[in-house]
C-alpha cells in the first residue's frame with residue numbers, strides 16, 4: 343500500500359508544512375499508513391490568507407461563467423478518478439467501498455449543480471417611489487472565507503461548501519478534518535487541474551490548532567464550519583465578538599418514529615440503513631427510535647435480526663456492509679457508552695466488543711440496539727455518540743411519540759414511518775427538525791435542496807441547493823437613477 347506525502351496547497355504551490363508531524367492511518371488496518379508529513383502551522387495559515395486576499399479581486403471580477411467553467415472541469419476530473427479516489431476514501435475514512443465511490447461521484451455532481459446555479463437570476467428589481475428611479479438588490483461575494491470540515495464526508499461536504507463559495511466569487515482557506523487529508527488533497531488537485539487560479543483555494547491540513555488559526559486570523563471575512571456542536575459553539579462565540587458571519591452545521595441525535603400502521607419491512611430496513619451505514623457516523627444517522635406499543639416487540643425482534651446479519655469488515659472489501667469507526671478514540675468512546683448502557687438499559691442486541699483478529703485490531707464496533715427505560719433513558723438518548731448504536735423507546739399514542747422525537751436539544755433530521763397520510767402531515771407540522779423523511783431513512787440529503795438543522799444542530803443559513811448562496815454572498819440594495 344502506498345503512503346501519500348502530506349502536502350498543503352498555498353498560492354498555487356503544493357508545499358510541505360511547517361507544523362507538527364501528522365500520521366493518517368487506515369481505520370480498518372491501523373498499521374497501514376495512508377499519509378504522513380508535517381501539518382500546517384499558524385505561519386502557513388497566515389500565508390494562505392495572504393494568498394487568498396491577493397487572489398480575491400481577480401477571481402471576483404472573473405465572469406460567473408468563467409468561474410463555473412472551472413467547477414465543471416473539476417467535476418470531470420473527479421469523475422475520471424471516481425473509483426480510484428473512492429477506494430482511497432474507504433481506506434482513509436472507513437466507509438464501505440460502495441458508499442465511498444458514491445460519495446466521490448456525488449461531489450462531482452455538487453460542483454456541476456453550483457456551476458449551473460450561478461447563472462440563475464439572483465437579484466431583484468423593485469419600483470421606486472421616486473420618479474426616474476429603480477431599486478435593485480444585487481449580490482456580491484463576502485470575500486475571503488475560512489472553511490473547516492469534518493471527517494465523515496471527506497469530499498462531499500467540502501464540495502458543498504467550496505463549490506458555492508468559489509462560484510460566487512469568494513476565495514477560500516480550507517482546513518479539512520485531521521483524519522482525511524488525502525481526499526482533501528484530491529479535491530484540491532481536481533480544482534487545480536481544472537485551472538483554478540493560484541491563491542483562490544488554499545488547503546491547510548492539520549489538527550484543531552490549524553482550525554483555531556483559521557478562525558483567529560484577522561483577515562477572515564466569514565467562516566463556514568461543519569462538525570460537532572461543541573466546537574461549533576466555541577467558534578461561533580469567538581466570531582460573534584468580532585462581528586464575523588458564521589455558518590455552522592452541527593451535531594444531531596436523530597430519531598425515527600415507527601407508528602403502529604407502519605409497513606414494518608420498510609421501517610426496519612430504512613432504520614438499519616440510517617443507523618448502521620457509515621458505522622453510524624453520519625450527522626443525519628438514526629440513533630434514537632420511538633416505536634408505538636402495538637408493534638414494538640415485533641419491530642425490535644426484526645431490527646435485532648437485521649442488525650445481527652450486517653457483515654462488518656475491512657471497508658475496501660466489497661462484501662462488507664459496515665466498516666470501522668474513524669479512530670481508536672471513537673471506538674473506545676462508543677464501546678464505553680455501550681458498556682455503561684448495560685447498567686441502565688435492556689440490551690436487544692449488544693454483542694461483546696471484538697476481541698481478536700482484524701475486527702479487534704481495527705477500529706470496529708458491532709451494531710447494537712438497546713431499549714431505554716422511560717424514566718431515565720440515559721446518554722444513549724441524549725448524547726451524540728457517532729457510532730452504530732440505537733436507543734429505542736416505546737410510546738402509547740402518536741402524539742406521545744412525536745413528543746419523544748422532539749425530546750432532544752438537537753434538530754437535524756428525523757424519519758417517520760406510517761401508512762396514514764394524516765399522521766405524516768401531523769409529523770410535518772410538529773417534528774422540530776430541519777430535514778424530515780417520511781418512510782425513508784433519516785440519513786441522506788439531495789444536493790439541489792436546502793440542508794441543515796434547527797436548534798443545537800445548526801447556526802446561520804442553510805447549505806446546499808439555491809440556499810447555499812445566502813451565506814457566500816452579501817446583498818446590496820441599489821437606488822438607481824439615471
Ligand code: NAD
Pocket residue numbers: 490491492493494495499517518519520548549550551552553554557568569570571573574576577591592593594624625626726728754794795799
Ligand atoms: P469536530 O467538531 O471534532 O471537528 C470538525 C472540524 O473542526 C475538524 O476539521 C477539526 O479538526 C476542527 N476543529 C476541532 N476543534 C477546533 C477548534 N477549537 N477550532 C477550530 N477548528 C476545530 O467534528 P468531527 O468529529 O470531524 O465530525 C463529526 C461531527 O460533525 C458530528 O458532531 C456530526 O454530527 C457533525 N456533522 C454535522 C453535519 C451537518 O451537516 N450538520 C455533517 C457532518 C458532520
